[in-house]
Amino acid sequence: xxxxxxxxxxxxxxxxxxxxxxxxxxxxxxxxxxxxxxxxxxxxxxxxxxxxxxxxxxxxxxxxxxxxxxxxxxxxxxxxxxxxxxxxxxxxxxxxxxxxxxxxxxxxxxxxxxxxxxxxxxxxxxxxxxxxxxxxxxxxxxxxxxxxxxxxxxxxxxx
Amino acid sequence: xxxxxxxxxxxxxxxxxxxxxxxxxxxxxxxxxxxxxxxxxxxxxxxxxxxxxxxxxxxxxxxxxxxxxxxxxxxxxxxxxxxxxxxxxxxxxxxxxxxxxxxxxxxxxxxxxxxxxxxxxxxxxxxxxxxxxxxxxxxxxxxxxxxxxxxxxxxxxxx
Numbered sequence: 297x298x299x300x301x302x303x304x305x306x307x308x309x310x311x312x313x314x315x316x317x318x319x320x321x322x323x324x325x326x327x328x329x330x331x332x333x334x335x336x337x338x339x340x341x342x343x344x345x346x347x348x349x350x351x352x353x354x355x356x357x358x359x360x361x362x363x364x365x366x367x368x369x370x371x372x373x374x375x376x377x378x379x380x381x382x383x384x385x386x387x388x389x390x391x392x393x394x395x396x397x398x399x400x401x402x403x404x405x406x407x408x409x410x411x412x413x414x415x416x417x418x419x420x421x422x423x424x425x426x427x428x429x430x431x432x433x434x435x436x437x438x439x440x441x442x443x444x445x446x447x448x449x450x451x452x453x454x455x
Numbered sequence: 456x457x458x459x460x461x462x463x464x465x466x467x468x469x470x471x472x473x474x475x476x477x478x479x480x481x482x483x484x485x486x487x488x489x490x491x492x493x494x495x496x497x498x499x500x501x502x503x504x505x506x507x508x509x510x511x512x513x514x515x516x517x518x519x520x521x522x523x524x525x526x527x528x529x530x531x532x533x534x535x536x537x538x539x540x541x542x543x544x545x546x547x548x549x550x551x552x553x554x555x556x557x558x559x560x561x562x563x564x565x566x567x568x569x570x571x572x573x574x575x576x577x578x579x580x581x582x583x584x585x586x587x588x589x590x591x592x593x594x595x596x597x598x599x600x601x602x603x604x605x606x607x608x609x610x611x612x613x614x
Contacts, residue, residue, distance in 0.1 A: 386546055
């Protein structure tokens with residue numbers, strides 16, 4: 297469904313990519329690809345599991361430069377190939393409410409008419425406090441950096 | 456998707472209805488129908504709004520016998536006509552995490568092969584504490600009573 301952004305509650309990253317939506321979609325939805333670009337360096341993605349359907353899991357483990365592991369698990373909500381991917385950590389796979397809800401993520405891909413993609417990543421929060429917390433954690437820098445890593449990955453990969 | 460029940464965390468109500476899945480589906484998904492049976496009497500449903508699609512709202516206002524109003528808003532997650540309806544109060548419409556997550560509801564309808572329906576209502580909770588709280592609030596009695604009201608409604612209505 298069409299998403300309404302609330303500037304008080306939400307964070308938005310917009311970029312233009314020279315690659316087609318199809319390639320970006322693949323990079324976002326195959327665990328072996330996600331593992332290569334999803335953690336902001338020098339962090340790495342130690343594990344990634346994807347069950348690409350509404351209710352399915354999006355699980356990944358981030359590894360800090362010191363080697364500490366940070367597991368995350370979320371639930372896909374909308375999977376519209378080459379167009380829109382929505383998941384949340386407010387639900388576990390199978391839609392069970394989670395213990396530590398923080399945000400819902402929406403990635404949209406729109407063809408620019410010239411072979412490229414208008415790319416948007418949105419984070420929805422339950423209140424202003426959580427939006428500010430996410431901002432302070434470095435949403436723009438972090439998601440911006442992993443977007444660059446995504447583009448670099450696609451440029452060097454045979455997708 | 457197929458749902459896995461955890462007896463420690465979940466509550467389940469199972470019934471057999473003489474009516475076809477199609478009629479039960481209609482009664483569950485049209486706001487003017489829901490308003491007639493969804494509140495356990497002597498409570499009533501003062502308002503009901505339904506946007507029947509993943510991400511859409513399921514909003515209702517219950518009125519106590521004393522006239523006090525209790526608004527509820529949830530978000531549909533899966534809408535499979537005549538088969539399965541899933542919504543949660545862990546998300547607001549549009550998938551934003553909510554301030555007071557409590558449970559995800561799954562209603563499944565399966566034809567019994569003789570014109571009737573095997574009916575299941577499931578509530579998924581984030582932990583045992585919330586399951587117990589829901590139980591103490593009268594899940595079995597309340598959902599059992601509104602199931603009876605649902606059947607009574609379908610029996611008397613031209614759906």
